[in-house]
Amino acid sequence: MTDADKIRRAGPLTYRGRAIPETTTDQRLLDRRGPVDWVHTDPWRVLRIQSEFVEGFGLLSEVGPAVSVFGSARIRPGSDHYRLGETIGGDLARAGYTVITGGGPGLMEAANKGAQEAGGPSIGLGIELPFEQSLNDYVDMGVTFRYFFVRKTMFVKYSQAFVVLPGGFGTLDELFESITLVQTGKVTRFPVVLVGTDFWGGLVDWIRDRLRSEGVISPDDPDLMYLTDDPGEVVDVIAKAHADMAARRESEARRDTEARAVSGEAEAIRDER
Numbered sequence: 503m504t505d506a507d508k509i510r511r512a513g514p515l516t517y518r519g520r521a522i523p524e525t526t527t528d529q530r531l532l533d534r535r536g537p538v539d540w541v542h543t544d545p546w547r548v549l550r551i552q553s554e555f556v557e558g559f560g561l562l563s564e565v566g567p568a569v570s571v572f573g574s575a576r577i578r579p580g581s582d583h584y585r586l587g588e589t590i591g592g593d594l595a596r597a598g599y600t601v602i603t604g605g606g607p608g609l610m611e612a613a614n615k616g617a618q619e620a621g622g623p624s625i626g627l628g629i630e631l632p633f634e635q636s637l638n639d640y641v642d643m644g645v646t647f648r649y650f651f652v653r654k655t656m657f658v659k660y661s662q663a664f665v666v667l668p669g670g671f672g673t674l675d676e677l678f679e680s681i682t683l684v685q686t687g688k689v690t691r692f693p694v695v696l697v698g699t700d701f702w703g704g705l706v707d708w709i710r711d712r713l714r715s716e717g718v719i720s721p722d723d724p725d726l727m728y729l730t731d732d733p734g735e736v737v738d739v740i741a742k743a744h745a746d747m748a749a750r751r752e753s754e755a756r757r758d759t760e761a762r763a764v765s766g767e768a769e770a771i772r773d774e775r
């Protein structure tokens with residue numbers, strides 16, 4: 503056989519003679535050679551972003567009722583805020599909620615610790631940061647994300663309430679993202695509970711007085727947040743909001759069924775005529 507008659511099949515492709523590539527597809531995949539800039543290109547990033555959604559959805563889709571707890575990465579064990587975080591994590595777990603945090607240190611750790619010690623599922627959605635950091639020791643199930651925006655989707659999609667403990671920019675970002683989503687109807691009937699009247703009071707007053715009087719928010723927008731110091735109240739507010747939602751959904755479903763039955767009867771009468 504001459505070289506011109508040689509054939510190579512590569513999946514659905516057929517190469518003959520001079521067209522036969524020097525290497526196989528597998529070889530090109532597995533041999534580390536050539537420039538690797540493509541790893542940093544946007545099309546490749548899109549796949550990486552997609553894979554983060556897939557991993558996140560995979561881990562979280564079977565989680566039951568859950569509450570995300572946000573708060574400072576910097577507040578250490580032994581402080582009042584840390585103890586508060588632990589108590590709230592425990593209370594939520596005992597009330598049947600999975601506790602989801604950012605998986606980091608500080609008040610995220612406190613909430614995970616409380617939840618784990620109360621025997622409830624304790625989840626951490628970590629984020630890759632420029633400095634070395636791993637999920638805290640009280641995370642039972644966790645994912646570490648590369649992208650903040652993917653991770654944020656997970657907090658919203660898989661929890662039915664947010665608890666916001668004292669914190670800095672990261673916590674403020676999460677608070678304002680959540681109330682913006684509620685305000686714009688992207689997530690509906692979603693309780694957002696701020697814990698720490700002394701810590702949050704100034705901000706809440708400013709929102710009530712300044713933002714409302716300037717007309718940059720609706721008069722009832724401040725009511726999207728519930729402010730308390732009492733850990734017991736955190737769980738009560740969330741559980742009550744969820745019970746109200748369930749009752750509303752049930753009565754809507756009942757109304758739908760009745761409406762369908764009435765229109766069915768009307769159709770039957772029309773058909774008889």
Ligand SMILES: CC(C)=CCNc1ncnc2c1ncn2[C@@H]1O[C@H](COP(=O)(O)O)[C@@H](O)[C@H]1O
Pocket residue numbers: 571572573574575576603604605606607610628629631635668669670671672673674676
């Ligand atoms: C010691 C240190 C700064 C560690 C940072 N490590 C972190 N690990 C995981 N989530 C984080 C981290 N820093 C900020 N966040 C996110 O932002 C919030 C805390 O930010 P901050 O400390 O309030 O502004 C958390 O609810 C969390 O979702």
